[in-house]
Amino acid sequence: MPQTLPRRVLVVDDDPTVSEVVAGYLGRAGFSVDRAADGPGALERVAAAPPDLVVLDLMLPGLDGLQVCRRLRRGGAVPVVMLTARGAEEDRILGLETGADDYVTKPFSPRELVLRVESVLRRSPPGTVRGGDVLCGGGLLLDPAARTARDARGELGLTLREFDLLAHFLRHPGRVFSREDLMTAVWGWEFGDLSTVTVHVRRLRHKVEADPSRPRLITTVWGVGYRFDAQGTGRCA
The missing domain is CATH 1.10.10.10 (Winged helix-like DNA-binding domain superfamily/Winged helix DNA-binding domain)
Known part of the structure; x- marks a missing residue:
């Protein structure tokens, strides 16, 4: 039986500590993880090797998370889980309106983030997507x-x-x-x-x-x- 390749997640955060912790938890959960520290770098990595999901910080240098999410939406349907340090409801809603599939507010439990990523990917090919008739x-x-x-x-x-x-x-x-x-x-x-x-x-x-x-x-x-x-x-x- 052919071995299933791990799902690929791109973590985009300009805080190296947060990025390292998130990547570590995702890696231990069985994901293949790539990292980017700014908006332009994230878009370059997605263009070079589209991931299965992007964990995207709202506050980024170069292009902020909302701008990156909009460009990702124009280029395809890669799922996005957005990270925000701001807890105001309008910020969360703005992220969802931009096209994020889910969000997690900082400070967050890395385990919670892993569960959110797994939840989104369960609904995304090649996961356990429900098929059936048209x-x-x-x-x-x-x-x-x-x-x-x-x-x-x-x-x-x-x-x-x-x-x-x-x-x-x-x-x-x-x-x-x-x-x-x-x-x-x-x-x-x-x-x-x-x-x-x-x-x-x-x-x-x-x-x-x-x-x-x-x-x-x-x-x-x-x-x-x-x-x-x-x-x-x-x-x-």
Whole structure:
């Protein structure tokens, strides 16, 4: 049986102590780790050898983490876990709005970061991604095995979590999910910051709705959660 190569993680942090500690914990968890100390260096490493995931500090010289995350999103769908020394909610939400799949606030437990990285990668090829039939609904076509989603305009540039969130909605049309339900089903967490779900629903609406301010596909059920309302949703023939 061929040996499975370790998943590759790029750690981007200008603090050498933090970078060394994070790389050490990830290495002991079985990951292959590369490091960069600034934004331009991170982009060069990603271009030369795309990693499976990037652990990205928000405050970086050259280009900050938000700028790097935006450029990574334009270039592909590499998952990003963002590190921030700032605990304000607006900073966390800004990171998620930029396209980060998750975030960890400094000071953090390195073991917690490893668990977050493992959680994100479980949803990312070539991990244990749930395959199955192609899903249709609301003018959307989603192929779980190929990790592609399209509408009449063409392929949708969805992040890792956005893709899994849309797949979950398409598999359960007409059912209302609370934010706690979605965090468990899509993120695989029993607890966490529910604003993560709110931000990802908003980002997904901007990509799949004709008018995100008046959504017809992903509707809000006030006081309960969200529901996917398209007719004819389900597995495609």
